[in-house]
Amino acid sequence: MNNKDTNQDTGLERIATGVPGLDEVLKGGFFEGAVYIVRGTPGAGKTILANQICFQHARQGKRALFVTLLAENHARMLQHLEQMSFYDGRLIPKYVYYISAFRVLEENGLKGMMDLLRREMRAHEATILILDGLIAVEETSTSDREFRKFIHELQAHAATAGCCTLLLTNGRRGEYHPEHTMVDGLITLEDVPYGKRRQRELEVRKFRGSSSLRGRHPFQITNDGLVVHPRPESRFLRNAGVESDRQISTGVEQLDRMTQGGLIADTSTLLLGASGSGKTTLGMAFLQESSKQQPGLHFGFYESPQRLIANAQLLGIDLQSLVTAGHLEVLWRPPIERILDSLGNELIDAVRRRKVRRLFIDGWGGFAAAAETKERLGPFFAAVCNELRSLNVTTVCAVETDNLIGPDMRLPIEGISAITENMIMLRFSEYQGRLRRLISIMKIRGGGFDHSLREFDIGPQGLRFLDTFENAEAALSGFAKHAEHASTRRPASSRAPIKKKPAKGRRAPARRRGKA
Structure with missing residues (x-):
């Protein structure tokens, strides 16, 4: 699959994710320079998805920047990723570059964080940026307005650099998030119970500039990373064609x-x-x-x-x-x-x-x-x-x-x-x-x-x-009874007449004498 694909409707460049099934759900991939929120509970697969996209992107000769704001350092994260087939240590750090910005955010706040992102995007010529731990930025903000300002500035820098940005968060607040109205897209990952079973599901809640396959689509986390299974009800929508007479x-x-x-x-x-x-x-x-x-x-x-x-x-x-x-x-x-x-x-x-x-x-x-x-x-x-x-x-x-x-x-x-x-x-x-x-x-x-x-x-x-x-x-x-075949029945003239009993309460009619 090509790394970029032009959208005929908007003229914007597509960046394919390389994740099986996801590009079909997105109808070609993300847009260059756009900002997306990937939201899901812990363990839903956000970090694996983001790394899988980075390595698939790097295999095309492009560069990805992965910035983590979590307490877990990226060295421990890479140890877990080594078991995945998409992981290739030879691509680090030239094509996939990891930065831990947890201390920068604590010491210098949102301004210091924004300066770091802008500087590293330019230095590494990244066309994909992953910010893992958006919840930490939200908690550091003194108000919703300051948090929205951070998102707005990040959008401006990403658009200027032509860098597609994925913001990973667990979204601990209520269903409504003001930042959702600002970004170009919102993707949710959920682990849904069905009786004693659980099934991971992905849904594109918002996607500017293009349509996408609607509804929740199941996905699996395998040794090869995420595999998305688009719903046939949303995938197969064409007419059945001309009826055949053969x-x-x-x-x-x-x-x-x-x-x-x-x-x-x-x-x-x-x-x-x-x-x-x-x-x-x-x-x-x-x-x-x-x-x-x-x-x-x-x-x-x-x-x-x-x-x-x-x-x-x-x-x-x-x-x-x-x-x-x-x-x-x-x-x-x-x-x-x-x-x-x-x-x-x-x-x-x-x-x-x-x-x-x-x-x-x-x-x-x-x-x-x-x-x-x-x-x-x-x-x-x-x-x-x-x-x-x-x-x-x-x-x-x-x-x-x-x-x-x-x-x-x-x-x-x-x-x-x-x-x-x-x-x-x-x-x-x-x-x-x-x-x-x-x-x-x-x-x-x-x-x-x-x-x-x-x-x-x-x-x-x-x-x-x-x-x-x-x-x-x-x-x-289901319980058939044998019926006498017509060829074995006696002729009607040889059968004895069937006598009918008189109806209850009535006397049998007297037999008439004389000629009929």
Whole structure:
């Protein structure tokens, strides 16, 4: 990524942060000569973020000045940073220069502090300045007016020097801060609890000169530093494009006939069914049609690639040869302490990387387990599906229902059926002393389909359809009862007449004599 990028709207130069995901949230990075406040509680990641930006900036041959006002000296801070992959001691002090100004502020006050900053910016030709510990300047000020004057002077010097300035503070006062109205931007870092989990989140509250991705975006602190995961709901906003009239095979000949030629391309299909009903098998059959022209992707949560491929082989589905040829990729993301936004972005990035045309998500419960709240699942799913359509991907998503047998169909997400174009239902029915698998098409938007209820079996030859399930009554109740086939019934003339009992309280009519 280039260190500078001109903003077409304002003509100002951009300074990329180099932090994964953050430049996308900022739509290019910070502005040269601007002043920003980075606010967060202790431990939120402010100092790591600032150092990461400095070293990424230095790798571009630019210079950064890091001034700390904290009691902890920078030597101890650097010891902690040595564990981070972005840290490079060879860049110190030529490109990244550290100063401890705690004593200067105590002895000479705000004026002495400002003189130090102005002098060091000019001496080191810094284009990024970090002031870690703005709260110390605030506490040293005798009034809000004096503190605002310090911010104003710092803005003037930064603009003259073309130096982007980040002011780090924990913001111990109330929500309203007068200095927030003066600076060019405000970014907050928070550690938010969700039940027994905690999730770090970044939000751009203010950003002059450009738009940014709105809302709170999760981030992680890793050995590589901060990694920001932009929310798909704010990231993917483009239209889905022109609807396609092409059809692609489901991988099962009988299902292609039921859908009158296969699934409509660039649409999303829900495979609804209880555990063990055959969703993964049907998804693997769909991926078996992957090719150089239609690259496939299996994005799963519950089975490792080795186990998935081995199970497919037992059903006569050869996924290994497709993986070897590069026509299919299998990605496994165990649903343990995952971040929903990270999963969504990984999925879209994998689709873009290989220009995937066939996608099977196995299954939706992996996303649901990573969501911080249930309310997010609907908008999240809509944003991801819309982006997949824009990328010309035909998606099949397995969704587990909680009822094994019965007439009710309870969807795990309210409104999810309206988001997708197609719905296929897999369920069990108890019939003649054994469980049978049934399949039915519930919806094909923009196309016709066979409304029949079909029985199918899963064996060494894969998924095999049986005759239409029309010799059972109330099959969808889950407890089918045998109905006598019409060909085995006696003719109407040979049946004994059915005698009706008279209604209660009435006498049976007397039999009439004579000719009828």
